[in-house]
Amino acid sequence: MRVNASFICALSPLAKIRYCIFMSLTVSNLSCQRGGQTIFAGLSFELAKGQAMVLRGPNGAGKSTLLRVLAGLIPPLSGRIDLNGCGHKNRDDFQEMIAFAGHLDAIKPQLTVAENLRFWADLFGSNAFDQTMQDFRLVEISDRLSHTCSAGQKRRLGLARIAVTSRPLWLLDEPTVSLDTEITAQFTALIDQHCAAGGMALIATHIDLGLNSSTELYLEALTRKTLQSLPESDPFLKGDWT
């Protein structure tokens, strides 16, 4: 099955087809270090087609880092990520399946709301622009310059980008921050809809979203003691340089 999947992975124009047939995220023994500090180690989990996973854990447990690693923005120290049979080292094909929303909304203050979203829609080759403008109630503020928008409106615009990119795996880092309850509910419904269509979502959040079908992954903040039991693997910190 894996041979098959990676064969399809190589034919990247068939992304849409791949989206329907093989849909899984497998993370095995993943570790990540930043600045010599281990953020998490030995992390393994699986996410199947149509599933959403909620990432929980205290501040500093590595939720955001994990999402960035899964997005292929930070290389992991060790371990493997397989998305539909496509390994994380095959970066271009891998990233082609990912929609990522971090803490920052990736909005240009000098552009209007519509111009901002239009740019992402054009860049990602999407035709869902009008629909998304309506879904996220951006039509009434479409001509406003983004720097005059409220924090909640900016967040809506940031999340609208996820919807226009039409990619199978959504990685969302505290998406509901500064959203009102109505929009939060609508956005949750959108995640459910995305999963029902065969997509997957990984959401780091502190609130209860009330998703239809979701599993939870709890990340623990690593204590000093557990850190000491981990193998040191950064050559710059081994003392080789002193």
Next chain:
Amino acid sequence: MKALLIRELRLALRSGGGAGLGLAFFLIVVILVPFGVGPDPKILAQIAPGTLWIGALLACLLSLDRLFQTDSEDGTLDILALSPLPLEMLVAVKAFAHWLTTGLPLVIAAPVLAITLSLPTETYIWLIASLALGTPALSFIGAAGAAITVGVRRGGLLLSLLVLPLYIPTLIFGAKAAALASGGGDPMPALMLVAGLSLFTVALTPFAAAAALRSHLG
């Protein structure tokens, strides 16, 4: 790709984009030179190509430090890295947009300023040619420098230190082409070398810049 280019141009032209800034700086620097050197047309004509070229280098540097910095600060760079457009192409488009908004206006303004430096009229065409062929190299080398310093606080200063030495070959041959033309020599070889340098940097620096951006993201 077209979407990105349009967005870059739009951002540069909107308030705070700084497209006119480089041009204004160029005008002021070059106009200051006769005040410092004195009004002797002979001396001015002799230093005119070098002055215009150095003015162009510095004007180009002004807007370079924001090339990737703003995108990095507001999270746009993360999303651009995930877009279907390869990062190398992204760098190339951004550097090209930088040239359109900074380099090209300088090329157009240069003959006007050459009058204040009493450069012989028949050499204008060579001056324009050398700047037109050379300024793309400035934008593309600068893009690599901007990518390397993207995560550095006050990276603009570091960027200047990194990039200005790399501008030396372009400066030498660019100014030489215009100087040779005004001195009655054959400017073609120098001009060809400038064009070669531009092509070289356009082909190679996007890869260097993309590698630097990747390591910054990680």
